[in-house]
Amino acid sequence: MRVSRATFDEVMFQTYVPAQFVPVRASGSRIWDSEGRDYVDLAGGVAVLSLGHCHPALNAALKAQADRMWHISNYMVNEPAMRLAQKLVNATFADRVFLCNSGTEANEGALKTARKYASTKYGEQKHRIISTTNSFHGRTWLAVSTGGSPKYTKGMGPVPAGITHVPYNDVDALRAVMDDDVACIILEPMQGEGGMYPGSAAFLGAARELCDKHNALLIFDEIQSGVGRTGALYSYMQKGVTPDILTSAKGIGGGFPIGCFMARAEVAEVMQPGTHGTTYGGNPLGAAVAETVIDIVNNEAFLQRVLVAEQRLRTGFAAINSKYNVFADVRGEGLWLGCELVAKYDNRASEFMKAGHRNNVVFLTAGNNNILRFAPALNISDAEIDEGLARTERAIAEVVSA
Numbered sequence: 001m002r003v004s005r006a007t008f009d010e011v012m013f014q015t016y017v018p019a020q021f022v023p024v025r026a027s028g029s030r031i032w033d034s035e036g037r038d039y040v041d042l043a044g045g046v047a048v049l050s051l052g053h054c055h056p057a058l059n060a061a062l063k064a065q066a067d068r069m070w071h072i073s074n075y076m077v078n079e080p081a082m083r084l085a086q087k088l089v090n091a092t093f094a095d096r097v098f099l100c101n102s103g104t105e106a107n108e109g110a111l112k113t114a115r116k117y118a119s120t121k122y123g124e125q126k127h128r129i130i131s132t133t134n135s136f137h138g139r140t141w142l143a144v145s146t147g148g149s150p151k152y153t154k155g156m157g158p159v160p161a162g163i164t165h166v167p168y169n170d171v172d173a174l175r176a177v178m179d180d181d182v183a184c185i186i187l188e189p190m191q192g193e194g195g196m197y198p199g200s201a202a203f204l205g206a207a208r209e210l211c212d213k214h215n216a217l218l219i220f221d222e223i224q225s226g227v228g229r230t231g232a233l234y235s236y237m238q239k240g241v242t243p244d245i246l247t248s249a250k251g252i253g254g255g256f257p258i259g260c261f262m263a264r265a266e267v268a269e270v271m272q273p274g275t276h277g278t279t280y281g282g283n284p285l286g287a288a289v290a291e292t293v294i295d296i297v298n299n300e301a302f303l304q305r306v307l308v309a310e311q312r313l314r315t316g317f318a319a320i321n322s323k324y325n326v327f328a329d330v331r332g333e334g335l336w337l338g339c340e341l342v343a344k345y346d347n348r349a350s351e352f353m354k355a356g357h358r359n360n361v362v363f364l365t366a367g368n369n370n371i372l373r374f375a376p377a378l379n380i381s382d383a384e385i386d387e388g389l390a391r392t393e394r395a396i397a398e399v400v401s402a
């Protein structure tokens, strides 16, 4: 059967506006389309492809597990799932892991756990969820309502109750909404979609302190920041603030759909048989890939190299900006950088992204369509970074001179 980019418009929900080319093959940080054109991938499948496309070790893990056993259900244990959980427990603050299939599900489960913990220990009135404006936590009801973008729930109400949003990095606003009825605060240690804002030490520290004071749980949504993205296995390790529950997805599967949430034993134990579940969560295919990702990423030299690559990208962005004056700010952590456009190009980030496609490079947008977002594979080579930067520069030159 022949399909083309036009087929998308004819037979699929128009919830996305995908690029005009059709990618058919990819390897490392390079993508090829149906016409044989190649693209440098500086988007990493939206911070998912932690080891690039078709990494040999991940392909080997997936193929070996595909020949052994695909699915067994949660009526039985499986070895890859237990190994993955053991590796996460060894590497983090957590004692227990719940495996699911996506980031949204991880947050949904984490929020349910926090409410269950609060009601079990302190009573039903303790159910409030504190989140931040412009945060992104996924698309199910609880996750999307917890996220701070009303546009994602517009026309679909009523939304779940008991959720309060405060501006990100605003310590006073956070203090002002806290009371003993708060079950949890959920935060991205750095806001990604919302505009690439690193969480300040003061804000994350205040969240920890306020949770301790009010017997609330601190949830870190590390779905985008986790698994080496910022140069640490999880970003909380660099911030010096330890959450009670952590959610992980995207990079942990390196492109295979898997997510998880993890917690200390005392928190996890409120979730008893029947309180939560998922058919595919912990399936052996995803777990076999994810445990291989963790083996590779949880390595000092690997994580150190992320920070070296970050500097190479930042140097390149500074050089581009000295010629074209398009960036008002470059910010982020590790291989997760946002270039905020100057006022002249406000709301025009997607024009740059499209110019990128014409110049054979893929990057993303963020914020209010005013930020170019870069989240390449963590193992991207210097040569690929340089080529990606050169193509990005050509794209910027094209928009600027238009």
Ligand SMILES: *Cc1c(COP(=O)(O)O)cnc(C)c1O
Pocket (backbone or CB within 6 Å): 102, 103, 104, 105, 107, 136, 137, 138, 139, 188, 192, 193, 221, 222, 223, 224, 249, 250
């Ligand atoms: C992507 C993302 C999610 C949602 O993950 P899905 O796998 O798309 O469900 C939640 N939180 C953050 C911070 C994310 O970046």
